[in-house]
Amino acid sequence: MKSPLKSNRFPGLRRAASFVDTTRHWGPRLLRTFVNEFGVRVAAPNYLPTPEQWCQSSVTAAWLGHASVLINFYGMHIVTDPVLSRRIGASFGKRTFGPKRLIAPALTVDQLPLIDLVLLSHAHMDHLHIATLAKFPPTTRVITASNTADLLAGTKMKDVHELKWGERTTFSNHHGDITVEAFQVAHWGARWRHDKHRGFNGYILERNNKKLLFGGDTAYCPHFKKLKDKGPFDLAVMPIGSYKAGEDCWHCTPEQAIEMANDAGANYVLPIHHMTFNFGKEIQNEPLARFERALAAERIGWRHVGETFKL
Numbered sequence: 483m484k485s486p487l488k489s490n491r492f493p494g495l496r497r498a499a500s501f502v503d504t505t506r507h508w509g510p511r512l513l514r515t516f517v518n519e520f521g522v523r524v525a526a527p528n529y530l531p532t533p534e535q536w537c538q539s540s541v542t543a544a545w546l547g548h549a550s551v552l553i554n555f556y557g558m559h560i561v562t563d564p565v566l567s568r569r570i571g572a573s574f575g576k577r578t579f580g581p582k583r584l585i586a587p588a589l590t591v592d593q594l595p596l597i598d599l600v601l602l603s604h605a606h607m608d609h610l611h612i613a614t615l616a617k618f619p620p621t622t623r624v625i626t627a628s629n630t631a632d633l634l635a636g637t638k639m640k641d642v643h644e645l646k647w648g649e650r651t652t653f654s655n656h657h658g659d660i661t662v663e664a665f666q667v668a669h670w671g672a673r674w675r676h677d678k679h680r681g682f683n684g685y686i687l688e689r690n691n692k693k694l695l696f697g698g699d700t701a702y703c704p705h706f707k708k709l710k711d712k713g714p715f716d717l718a719v720m721p722i723g724s725y726k727a728g729e730d731c732w733h734c735t736p737e738q739a740i741e742m743a744n745d746a747g748a749n750y751v752l753p754i755h756h757m758t759f760n761f762g763k764e765i766q767n768e769p770l771a772r773f774e775r776a777l778a779a780e781r782i783g784w785r786h787v788g789e790t791f792k793l
Contacts, residue, residue: 527588529788533595541692541793545784546588548758549609551719556690557657560599563609566591570608581759588788591617598655602626603698604682605633605673612636625662627671628681661688668703669732692716695748702738709746716793718748722773723756726763736773752783752791
């Protein structure tokens with residue numbers, strides 16, 4: 483699906499976009515968001531996960547869109563960076579001002595199974611989405627980056643645990659135990675410009691002798707090489723989009739995502755952080771095309787929003 487910015491149908495809009503693209507002030511940036519969205523409808527995903535049919539004695543994961551992944555880890559249900567609404571950004575009352583999705587979420591919060599753990603990588607609004615998180619029940623456990631728990635004060639969830647790089651925690655419920663360890667990535671955590679103290683994480687999940695890696699949001703970095711001794715990893719969920727978002731984007735290319743997954747010793751690679759929002763300057767299908775050219779087909783966990791992968 484082409485954005486109007488990347489077609490010749492609306493030359494006036496393209497001129498407006500080129501003007502506002504040179505500033506970082508919120509007003510022109512909101513205007514650029516409007517220009518990007520003009521005439522673009524939210525598409526339905528081509529695939530819909532059916533978690534009620536998943537086997538409880540295996541590992542299954544479905545891409546819900548952007549960085550949101552639903553994981554059944556031997557009966558324990560985990561969701562990463564849940565963003566399951568039509569729009570993200572700053573909320574004022576019942577209105578949210580920010581980018582609109584290109585593809586609807588594969589599942590809504592109401593369609594999710596009972597979630598045992600919410601995993602949050604950092605405070606950016608396309609990863610830590612208050613409107614979505616507010617819909618989870620109080621019993622939901624949350625693991626998040628350092629100095630971000632205060633952002634969840636408006637939700638029902640009270641069992642919130644912050645992790646710094648290298649820290650790990652194990653918790654148990656009627657499904658058993660799971661260990662989560664935070665590791666360093668190359669990104670930044672500020673939700674607004676002034677709160678640069680906030681952390682940003684990738685995560686290792688371990689249960690029943692299986693290990694999963696969630697890369698969160700990251701630029702290319704050597705930190706994944708340090709994970710080699712902690713593996714091998716059965717799968718790595720890795721971001722592959724928004725690498726043309728500007729000089730401050732801090733996002734890896736598809737080829738770099740694969741290299742980092744290989745550095746860590748991951749078998750399958752499940753691509754996220756592309757196709758859902760119009761953040762980068764690359765066209766919508768470019769990250770996936772590059773990803774498919776760079777990685778053997780048998781190691782690709784999924785390709786499109788809503789698809790399910792079973793380990």
